[in-house]
Amino acid sequence: MARWVCSVCDYEYNEETGDPATGIPPGTPFEDLPDDWRCPECTVGKGAFVRVDEEDEVKTDEEDDL
Numbered sequence: 001m002a003r004w005v006c007s008v009c010d011y012e013y014n015e016e017t018g019d020p021a022t023g024i025p026p027g028t029p030f031e032d033l034p035d036d037w038r039c040p041e042c043t044v045g046k047g048a049f050v051r052v053d054e055e056d057e058v059k060t061d062e063e064d065d066l
Contacts, residue, residue: 004030004049011041013049 001015013019013033018026022040024033030049038045 001027002030003052005052006039006042006044007048007050008044009039009042011039012052 003015004013005011006013013030015029016026018024018028019040020026022037024037030046030051033046035046039048
């Protein structure tokens, strides 16, 4: 399952956990969120989210060690 991060406020949408506070059940892919779904933190639309891959996280951690 993927994770998506809001490019405005850094809120993280995790497909595995969903967003129960807004009625999105666990296991809901980001693509299946309603078109009018908004970031629960800053209210921007889905277009402001970027997918976070595990590989990117590893690279970021390695860069921090430099």
